[in-house]
Amino acid sequence: MSEVLLRVEKLFCERDDRVLFDGLSFSVDSGEIVQIEGANGSGKTTLLRILSGLSRNYEGDIFWREEPVEQARDRYCRELLYFGHQPGVKALLSAEENLRWYCALSPSLDPSRIRAALAEVGLSGFEDVPCHTLSAGQHRRVSLARLYLSDAPLWILDEPFTAIDKRGVAAKEALIGRHIARGGSVILTTHQDLQGSGAVRRINLDKQMEPNG
Amino acid sequence: MDNLPTNQSINRDVGVAALFIAALRRDLMLSLRRKSELVNPLIFFLMVITLFPLGVSPEPGFLAQLAPGVLWVSALLATLLSMDSLFRSDFDDGSLEQLLLSPQPLFIVVLAKIAAHWMMTGLALTLVAPLIGVMLFLPSEGMPGLMLSLLLGTPTLSLVGAIGAALTVGLRKGGVLISLLVLPLYIPVLIFGTGAVQAAVTGLPIGGYLALLGALLALGITLAPLAVAAALRISVSG
Numbered sequence: 001m002s003e004v005l006l007r008v009e010k011l012f013c014e015r016d017d018r019v020l021f022d023g024l025s026f027s028v029d030s031g032e033i034v035q036i037e038g039a040n041g042s043g044k045t046t047l048l049r050i051l052s053g054l055s056r057n058y059e060g061d062i063f064w065r066e067e068p069v070e071q072a073r074d075r076y077c078r079e080l081l082y083f084g085h086q087p088g089v090k091a092l093l094s095a096e097e098n099l100r101w102y103c104a105l106s107p108s109l110d111p112s113r114i115r116a117a118l119a120e121v122g123l124s125g126f127e128d129v130p131c132h133t134l135s136a137g138q139h140r141r142v143s144l145a146r147l148y149l150s151d152a153p154l155w156i157l158d159e160p161f162t163a164i165d166k167r168g169v170a171a172k173e174a175l176i177g178r179h180i181a182r183g184g185s186v187i188l189t190t191h192q193d194l195q196g197s198g199a200v201r202r203i204n205l206d207k208q209m210e211p212n213g
Numbered sequence: 214m215d216n217l218p219t220n221q222s223i224n225r226d227v228g229v230a231a232l233f234i235a236a237l238r239r240d241l242m243l244s245l246r247r248k249s250e251l252v253n254p255l256i257f258f259l260m261v262i263t264l265f266p267l268g269v270s271p272e273p274g275f276l277a278q279l280a281p282g283v284l285w286v287s288a289l290l291a292t293l294l295s296m297d298s299l300f301r302s303d304f305d306d307g308s309l310e311q312l313l314l315s316p317q318p319l320f321i322v323v324l325a326k327i328a329a330h331w332m333m334t335g336l337a338l339t340l341v342a343p344l345i346g347v348m349l350f351l352p353s354e355g356m357p358g359l360m361l362s363l364l365l366g367t368p369t370l371s372l373v374g375a376i377g378a379a380l381t382v383g384l385r386k387g388g389v390l391i392s393l394l395v396l397p398l399y400i401p402v403l404i405f406g407t408g409a410v411q412a413a414v415t416g417l418p419i420g421g422y423l424a425l426l427g428a429l430l431a432l433g434i435t436l437a438p439l440a441v442a443a444a445l446r447i448s449v450s451g
Binding site for chain 2: 052053054055056057074077078080082084085086087088089090091092093097100101102104105106107130
Protein backbone atom coordinates (compact mmCIF):
# COMPACT_ATOMS: atom_id res chain seq x y z
CA MET A 1 0.00 0.00 0.00
CA SER A 2 3.02 2.21 -0.12
CA GLU A 3 2.47 5.22 -2.26
CA VAL A 4 5.02 7.06 -4.39
CA LEU A 5 5.44 10.47 -2.82
CA LEU A 6 8.32 12.00 -4.70
CA ARG A 7 9.54 10.97 -8.12
CA VAL A 8 12.60 12.40 -9.81
CA GLU A 9 13.32 11.88 -13.47
CA LYS A 10 16.52 12.51 -15.38
CA LEU A 11 17.81 15.17 -13.06
CA PHE A 12 20.81 17.06 -14.34
CA CYS A 13 22.76 19.67 -12.46
CA GLU A 14 25.91 21.49 -13.37
CA ARG A 15 27.80 23.83 -11.11
CA ASP A 16 30.80 25.92 -12.08
CA ASP A 17 31.26 23.88 -15.30
CA ARG A 18 31.30 20.64 -13.33
CA VAL A 19 28.50 18.13 -13.82
CA LEU A 20 27.30 17.06 -10.37
CA PHE A 21 24.76 14.51 -11.56
CA ASP A 22 23.28 13.58 -14.89
CA GLY A 23 20.26 11.41 -15.63
CA LEU A 24 19.53 10.86 -11.95
CA SER A 25 16.17 9.13 -11.50
CA PHE A 26 14.68 7.71 -8.34
CA SER A 27 11.47 7.73 -6.36
CA VAL A 28 10.65 7.97 -2.70
CA ASP A 29 7.74 5.91 -1.40
CA SER A 30 5.86 6.52 1.79
CA GLY A 31 7.50 4.65 4.64
CA GLU A 32 10.92 4.78 3.09
CA ILE A 33 14.26 6.26 4.04
CA VAL A 34 16.52 7.43 1.25
CA GLN A 35 20.09 8.16 2.17
CA ILE A 36 22.10 10.27 -0.25
CA GLU A 37 25.75 9.30 -0.15
CA GLY A 38 28.82 10.78 -1.69
CA ALA A 39 32.14 12.36 -0.97
CA ASN A 40 32.39 15.97 0.16
CA GLY A 41 31.57 18.23 -2.74
CA SER A 42 29.71 15.53 -4.66
CA GLY A 43 26.52 17.57 -4.66
CA LYS A 44 24.50 16.14 -1.76
CA THR A 45 23.41 19.48 -0.42
CA THR A 46 22.76 20.77 -3.94
CA LEU A 47 20.51 17.77 -4.61
CA LEU A 48 18.56 18.34 -1.40
CA ARG A 49 18.18 22.03 -2.18
CA ILE A 50 16.83 21.14 -5.61
CA LEU A 51 14.43 18.59 -4.14
CA SER A 52 13.16 21.05 -1.56
CA GLY A 53 12.52 23.65 -4.25
CA LEU A 54 15.06 26.19 -3.02
CA SER A 55 17.28 25.86 -6.05
CA ARG A 56 15.92 26.04 -9.59
CA ASN A 57 19.32 25.42 -11.06
CA TYR A 58 18.57 22.03 -12.66
CA GLU A 59 17.11 20.24 -15.64
CA GLY A 60 14.73 17.31 -15.40
CA ASP A 61 11.39 16.66 -13.75
CA ILE A 62 10.32 16.36 -10.14
CA PHE A 63 6.86 15.04 -9.30
CA TRP A 64 5.09 15.28 -5.94
CA ARG A 65 2.29 12.74 -5.64
CA GLU A 66 2.48 12.36 -9.46
CA GLU A 67 1.97 16.08 -10.03
CA PRO A 68 4.77 18.28 -11.41
CA VAL A 69 6.24 20.03 -8.41
CA GLU A 70 5.92 23.53 -9.92
CA GLN A 71 2.17 23.06 -10.13
CA ALA A 72 1.86 21.44 -6.74
CA ARG A 73 4.10 24.04 -5.08
CA ASP A 74 1.62 25.08 -2.39
CA ARG A 75 0.71 21.55 -1.41
CA TYR A 76 4.35 20.47 -1.54
CA CYS A 77 5.40 23.27 0.80
CA ARG A 78 2.71 22.21 3.24
CA GLU A 79 3.87 18.62 3.26
CA LEU A 80 7.60 19.22 3.41
CA LEU A 81 9.94 19.78 6.31
CA TYR A 82 13.42 20.89 5.27
CA PHE A 83 16.33 20.92 7.67
CA GLY A 84 19.16 22.71 5.95
CA HIS A 85 22.86 23.25 6.33
CA GLN A 86 22.27 26.28 8.50
CA PRO A 87 19.84 25.48 11.28
CA GLY A 88 17.80 28.67 10.78
CA VAL A 89 17.83 29.51 14.48
CA LYS A 90 17.95 33.19 15.40
CA ALA A 91 20.65 33.69 18.00
CA LEU A 92 18.87 36.64 19.59
CA LEU A 93 15.58 34.83 20.10
CA SER A 94 14.94 32.14 22.68
CA ALA A 95 14.33 28.54 21.67
CA GLU A 96 10.62 28.88 22.23
CA GLU A 97 10.35 32.13 20.24
CA ASN A 98 12.22 30.52 17.37
CA LEU A 99 9.86 27.57 17.28
CA ARG A 100 6.77 29.76 17.59
CA TRP A 101 7.89 31.64 14.50
CA TYR A 102 8.24 28.39 12.56
CA CYS A 103 4.78 27.32 13.69
CA ALA A 104 3.37 30.57 12.29
CA LEU A 105 5.20 29.95 9.04
CA SER A 106 4.21 26.37 8.38
CA PRO A 107 0.87 24.82 9.22
CA SER A 108 2.35 21.33 9.45
CA LEU A 109 3.96 22.25 12.78
CA ASP A 110 1.86 21.95 15.90
CA PRO A 111 2.48 24.88 18.30
CA SER A 112 0.84 23.12 21.23
CA ARG A 113 3.72 20.62 21.39
CA ILE A 114 6.59 23.15 21.62
CA ARG A 115 7.40 22.60 25.31
CA ALA A 116 7.24 18.83 24.91
CA ALA A 117 9.44 18.97 21.82
CA LEU A 118 12.08 21.05 23.59
CA ALA A 119 12.04 18.55 26.45
CA GLU A 120 12.50 15.74 23.92
CA VAL A 121 15.62 17.33 22.46
CA GLY A 122 17.02 17.84 25.95
CA LEU A 123 16.48 21.57 26.18
CA SER A 124 14.00 21.79 29.01
CA GLY A 125 15.12 24.64 31.24
CA PHE A 126 16.58 26.45 28.22
CA GLU A 127 13.27 27.52 26.67
CA ASP A 128 13.62 31.19 27.56
CA VAL A 129 17.36 31.59 27.13
CA PRO A 130 18.55 33.49 24.03
CA CYS A 131 20.02 30.95 21.65
CA HIS A 132 23.43 32.66 21.41
CA THR A 133 24.19 31.41 24.91
CA LEU A 134 23.64 27.80 23.83
CA SER A 135 26.35 25.50 22.49
CA ALA A 136 26.61 24.57 18.81
CA GLY A 137 24.95 21.22 19.39
CA GLN A 138 22.13 22.76 21.41
CA HIS A 139 21.70 25.32 18.66
CA ARG A 140 21.04 22.57 16.14
CA ARG A 141 18.80 20.78 18.60
CA VAL A 142 16.52 23.82 18.68
CA SER A 143 16.02 23.44 14.95
CA LEU A 144 15.71 19.65 15.19
CA ALA A 145 12.88 20.14 17.69
CA ARG A 146 10.81 21.02 14.63
CA LEU A 147 10.85 17.34 13.74
CA TYR A 148 8.91 16.59 16.93
CA LEU A 149 6.27 19.19 16.01
CA SER A 150 5.91 18.15 12.42
CA ASP A 151 3.05 16.37 10.73
CA ALA A 152 4.64 16.78 7.30
CA PRO A 153 4.95 13.49 5.38
CA LEU A 154 8.29 14.26 3.73
CA TRP A 155 11.35 15.23 5.69
CA ILE A 156 14.46 16.41 3.87
CA LEU A 157 17.35 16.48 6.30
CA ASP A 158 20.79 17.75 5.41
CA GLU A 159 23.38 16.36 7.86
CA PRO A 160 20.93 16.27 10.77
CA PHE A 161 23.39 14.59 13.15
CA THR A 162 26.24 17.11 12.89
CA ALA A 163 27.31 18.30 16.36
CA ILE A 164 24.74 16.06 18.07
CA ASP A 165 25.94 13.70 20.81
CA LYS A 166 25.48 9.90 20.74
CA ARG A 167 22.32 9.83 22.81
CA GLY A 168 20.85 12.61 20.73
CA VAL A 169 21.60 10.71 17.53
CA ALA A 170 19.92 7.58 18.91
CA ALA A 171 16.85 9.62 19.84
CA LYS A 172 16.71 11.17 16.36
CA GLU A 173 17.02 7.76 14.73
CA ALA A 174 14.15 6.49 16.85
CA LEU A 175 12.15 9.53 15.82
CA ILE A 176 12.88 8.88 12.14
CA GLY A 177 11.81 5.27 12.72
CA ARG A 178 8.49 6.43 14.18
CA HIS A 179 7.98 8.80 11.27
CA ILE A 180 8.53 5.96 8.82
CA ALA A 181 6.12 3.73 10.74
CA ARG A 182 3.47 6.46 10.45
CA GLY A 183 3.82 6.36 6.69
CA GLY A 184 6.14 9.31 6.28
CA SER A 185 9.35 9.31 4.32
CA VAL A 186 12.77 10.79 4.87
CA ILE A 187 15.51 11.88 2.50
CA LEU A 188 18.74 12.57 4.31
CA THR A 189 22.45 12.94 3.98
CA THR A 190 24.70 11.76 6.76
CA HIS A 191 28.14 10.26 7.05
CA GLN A 192 26.97 7.93 9.78
CA ASP A 193 25.36 4.55 9.27
CA LEU A 194 21.73 4.54 10.24
CA GLN A 195 21.00 1.77 12.68
CA GLY A 196 17.77 -0.04 13.26
CA SER A 197 15.64 2.21 11.11
CA GLY A 198 14.51 -0.53 8.77
CA ALA A 199 15.14 -0.51 5.05
CA VAL A 200 17.31 2.31 3.84
CA ARG A 201 17.67 2.97 0.16
CA ARG A 202 21.04 4.42 -0.73
CA ILE A 203 21.77 6.71 -3.64
CA ASN A 204 25.44 7.23 -4.21
CA LEU A 205 26.30 10.36 -6.15
CA ASP A 206 29.93 9.25 -6.68
CA LYS A 207 28.93 5.98 -8.36
CA GLN A 208 26.31 7.80 -10.32
CA MET A 209 28.99 9.82 -12.02
CA GLU A 210 31.23 6.89 -12.94
CA PRO A 211 31.23 6.10 -16.66
CA ASN A 212 28.49 3.60 -17.55
CA GLY A 213 27.61 3.46 -13.86
CA MET B 214 0.67 3.79 15.49
CA ASP B 215 -1.56 6.50 14.17
CA ASN B 216 -1.07 7.56 10.61
CA LEU B 217 0.04 10.96 9.49
CA PRO B 218 -2.82 13.38 9.07
CA THR B 219 -3.86 13.89 5.50
CA ASN B 220 -3.44 17.17 3.75
CA GLN B 221 -7.01 18.22 4.46
CA SER B 222 -6.68 17.82 8.19
CA ILE B 223 -3.61 20.06 8.39
CA ASN B 224 -5.36 23.37 8.68
CA ARG B 225 -3.52 25.26 11.32
CA ASP B 226 -2.99 28.13 8.90
CA VAL B 227 -2.79 31.36 10.77
CA GLY B 228 -4.62 34.19 9.04
CA VAL B 229 -2.89 36.86 7.03
CA ALA B 230 -3.25 39.45 9.81
CA ALA B 231 -1.86 37.09 12.45
CA LEU B 232 1.06 36.22 10.19
CA PHE B 233 1.80 39.91 9.60
CA ILE B 234 1.74 40.60 13.32
CA ALA B 235 3.91 37.57 14.12
CA ALA B 236 6.51 38.64 11.56
CA LEU B 237 6.40 42.27 12.72
CA ARG B 238 6.80 41.25 16.37
CA ARG B 239 9.71 38.98 15.57
CA ASP B 240 11.62 41.62 13.63
CA LEU B 241 10.94 44.38 16.17
CA MET B 242 12.08 42.06 18.96
CA LEU B 243 15.26 41.28 17.03
CA SER B 244 16.10 44.95 16.48
CA LEU B 245 15.35 45.84 20.09
CA ARG B 246 17.75 43.14 21.23
CA ARG B 247 20.46 44.40 18.89
CA LYS B 248 20.65 47.97 20.11
CA SER B 249 23.60 49.08 18.01
CA GLU B 250 21.76 48.58 14.74
CA LEU B 251 18.80 50.41 16.18
CA VAL B 252 20.72 53.59 17.02
CA ASN B 253 23.15 53.58 14.08
CA PRO B 254 20.88 55.36 11.57
CA LEU B 255 19.86 57.92 14.19
CA ILE B 256 23.45 58.67 15.16
CA PHE B 257 24.41 59.00 11.50
CA PHE B 258 21.52 61.42 10.96
CA LEU B 259 22.51 63.49 13.99
CA MET B 260 26.19 63.55 13.05
CA VAL B 261 25.63 64.76 9.52
CA ILE B 262 23.34 67.51 10.72
CA THR B 263 25.66 68.70 13.50
CA LEU B 264 28.71 68.69 11.21
CA PHE B 265 27.00 70.64 8.48
CA PRO B 266 26.96 74.08 10.17
CA LEU B 267 30.59 73.56 11.19
CA GLY B 268 31.62 72.86 7.61
CA VAL B 269 29.51 75.42 5.77
CA SER B 270 28.45 78.37 7.84
CA PRO B 271 26.71 78.79 11.20
CA GLU B 272 24.71 81.78 9.92
CA PRO B 273 20.99 81.22 10.70
CA GLY B 274 19.58 82.62 7.45
CA PHE B 275 21.89 80.51 5.33
CA LEU B 276 21.23 77.32 7.34
CA ALA B 277 17.48 77.85 7.21
CA GLN B 278 17.72 77.90 3.45
CA LEU B 279 19.72 74.68 3.34
CA ALA B 280 17.74 72.88 6.06
CA PRO B 281 15.05 71.10 3.95
CA GLY B 282 17.61 69.62 1.57
CA VAL B 283 20.12 68.68 4.25
CA LEU B 284 17.47 67.06 6.43
CA TRP B 285 16.08 65.01 3.58
CA VAL B 286 19.43 63.96 2.14
CA SER B 287 20.73 62.81 5.51
CA ALA B 288 17.50 60.93 6.26
CA LEU B 289 17.80 59.26 2.87
CA LEU B 290 21.43 58.24 3.42
CA ALA B 291 20.71 57.01 6.95
CA THR B 292 17.98 54.75 5.56
CA LEU B 293 20.22 53.56 2.75
CA LEU B 294 23.02 52.63 5.16
CA SER B 295 20.70 50.48 7.25
CA MET B 296 19.19 48.68 4.25
CA ASP B 297 21.88 46.01 3.86
CA SER B 298 21.08 44.43 7.23
CA LEU B 299 17.40 43.86 6.36
CA PHE B 300 17.81 40.30 5.06
CA ARG B 301 21.50 39.73 5.85
CA SER B 302 21.18 37.89 9.16
CA ASP B 303 18.23 35.82 7.95
CA PHE B 304 20.29 34.79 4.94
CA ASP B 305 23.34 33.91 7.03
CA ASP B 306 21.60 31.72 9.59
CA GLY B 307 19.26 29.90 7.21
CA SER B 308 16.00 31.51 8.37
CA LEU B 309 15.48 32.87 4.88
CA GLU B 310 15.47 29.37 3.36
CA GLN B 311 12.80 28.32 5.81
CA LEU B 312 10.81 31.45 4.99
CA LEU B 313 10.90 30.68 1.26
CA LEU B 314 9.75 27.10 1.87
CA SER B 315 6.76 28.22 3.88
CA PRO B 316 3.35 27.84 2.26
CA GLN B 317 2.37 31.19 3.77
CA PRO B 318 2.32 34.21 1.42
CA LEU B 319 5.80 35.67 1.19
CA PHE B 320 4.29 39.06 0.31
CA ILE B 321 2.90 39.47 3.82
CA VAL B 322 6.07 38.45 5.63
CA VAL B 323 8.20 40.71 3.43
CA LEU B 324 5.81 43.61 4.01
CA ALA B 325 5.99 43.04 7.76
CA LYS B 326 9.79 42.94 7.70
CA ILE B 327 9.89 46.22 5.78
CA ALA B 328 7.36 47.75 8.18
CA ALA B 329 9.53 46.75 11.14
CA HIS B 330 12.58 48.19 9.42
CA TRP B 331 10.75 51.45 8.77
CA MET B 332 9.62 51.76 12.40
CA MET B 333 13.24 51.43 13.51
CA THR B 334 14.66 53.88 10.95
CA GLY B 335 12.19 56.08 9.07
CA LEU B 336 9.74 56.55 11.90
CA ALA B 337 12.53 57.26 14.39
CA LEU B 338 14.07 59.79 11.99
CA THR B 339 10.68 61.45 11.50
CA LEU B 340 10.26 61.79 15.25
CA VAL B 341 13.63 63.43 15.86
CA ALA B 342 13.45 65.57 12.70
CA PRO B 343 11.74 68.62 14.33
CA LEU B 344 14.51 68.79 16.92
CA ILE B 345 17.12 68.68 14.19
CA GLY B 346 15.10 71.24 12.24
CA VAL B 347 15.40 73.66 15.15
CA MET B 348 19.16 73.10 15.20
CA LEU B 349 19.26 74.18 11.55
CA PHE B 350 17.01 77.20 12.18
CA LEU B 351 14.21 75.78 10.06
CA PRO B 352 11.25 78.18 10.50
CA SER B 353 8.44 76.74 12.58
CA GLU B 354 6.04 77.02 9.61
CA GLY B 355 8.14 74.36 7.88
CA MET B 356 7.75 71.76 10.67
CA PRO B 357 4.40 70.24 9.59
CA GLY B 358 5.68 69.93 6.03
CA LEU B 359 8.88 68.30 7.28
CA MET B 360 7.10 65.80 9.52
CA LEU B 361 4.41 64.89 7.00
CA SER B 362 6.77 64.56 4.06
CA LEU B 363 9.13 62.35 6.07
CA LEU B 364 6.21 60.30 7.37
CA LEU B 365 5.01 59.64 3.81
CA GLY B 366 8.42 59.49 2.15
CA THR B 367 10.56 57.31 4.42
CA PRO B 368 8.35 54.19 4.07
CA THR B 369 8.88 54.43 0.31
CA LEU B 370 12.63 54.61 0.91
CA SER B 371 12.45 51.41 3.00
CA LEU B 372 10.29 49.64 0.41
CA VAL B 373 12.53 50.50 -2.52
CA GLY B 374 15.68 49.83 -0.53
CA ALA B 375 14.36 46.38 0.35
CA ILE B 376 14.38 45.46 -3.35
CA GLY B 377 18.06 46.34 -3.52
CA ALA B 378 18.75 44.48 -0.28
CA ALA B 379 16.96 41.37 -1.54
CA LEU B 380 18.86 41.40 -4.84
CA THR B 381 22.26 41.74 -3.19
CA VAL B 382 21.78 39.54 -0.11
CA GLY B 383 23.46 36.59 -1.83
CA LEU B 384 26.60 38.58 -2.52
CA ARG B 385 29.24 38.86 0.17
CA LYS B 386 29.87 42.55 -0.42
CA GLY B 387 26.61 44.01 -1.58
CA GLY B 388 26.87 47.31 0.29
CA VAL B 389 27.98 49.55 -2.58
CA LEU B 390 25.87 47.74 -5.14
CA ILE B 391 22.72 48.45 -3.12
CA SER B 392 23.42 52.19 -3.30
CA LEU B 393 23.94 52.06 -7.04
CA LEU B 394 20.75 50.10 -7.59
CA VAL B 395 18.56 52.06 -5.28
CA LEU B 396 19.73 55.69 -5.34
CA PRO B 397 18.22 56.55 -8.76
CA LEU B 398 14.87 55.31 -7.48
CA TYR B 399 15.20 57.45 -4.37
CA ILE B 400 15.48 60.67 -6.36
CA PRO B 401 11.73 61.30 -6.93
CA VAL B 402 11.06 60.87 -3.22
CA LEU B 403 13.86 63.29 -2.42
CA ILE B 404 12.58 65.89 -4.89
CA PHE B 405 8.98 65.83 -3.68
CA GLY B 406 10.04 65.57 -0.04
CA THR B 407 12.28 68.64 -0.09
CA GLY B 408 9.71 70.38 -2.29
CA ALA B 409 7.07 69.88 0.40
CA VAL B 410 9.30 71.32 3.12
CA GLN B 411 10.29 74.35 1.02
CA ALA B 412 6.68 75.00 0.11
CA ALA B 413 5.71 74.81 3.77
CA VAL B 414 8.46 77.26 4.73
CA THR B 415 7.32 79.81 2.15
CA GLY B 416 3.68 79.34 3.10
CA LEU B 417 2.57 77.68 -0.12
CA PRO B 418 0.12 74.74 -0.06
CA ILE B 419 1.87 71.38 0.39
CA GLY B 420 -1.10 69.17 -0.54
CA GLY B 421 0.18 68.46 -4.04
CA TYR B 422 3.59 67.28 -2.84
CA LEU B 423 2.06 65.11 -0.14
CA ALA B 424 -0.35 63.59 -2.66
CA LEU B 425 2.57 62.67 -4.91
CA LEU B 426 4.51 61.17 -1.99
CA GLY B 427 1.38 59.25 -0.99
CA ALA B 428 0.98 57.95 -4.53
CA LEU B 429 4.58 56.76 -4.55
CA LEU B 430 4.00 55.07 -1.21
CA ALA B 431 0.85 53.33 -2.43
CA LEU B 432 2.71 52.11 -5.50
CA GLY B 433 5.58 50.92 -3.30
CA ILE B 434 3.36 49.01 -0.86
CA THR B 435 1.57 47.15 -3.62
CA LEU B 436 4.51 46.38 -5.92
CA ALA B 437 7.75 46.40 -3.91
CA PRO B 438 6.99 43.29 -1.79
CA LEU B 439 6.36 41.33 -5.01
CA ALA B 440 9.73 42.40 -6.39
CA VAL B 441 11.40 41.67 -3.05
CA ALA B 442 9.89 38.18 -2.90
CA ALA B 443 11.05 37.37 -6.43
CA ALA B 444 14.51 38.82 -5.72
CA LEU B 445 14.85 36.75 -2.55
CA ARG B 446 14.04 33.56 -4.46
CA ILE B 447 16.74 34.39 -7.00
CA SER B 448 19.27 35.24 -4.30
CA VAL B 449 18.69 32.02 -2.34
CA SER B 450 18.57 29.87 -5.47
CA GLY B 451 21.97 31.07 -6.67
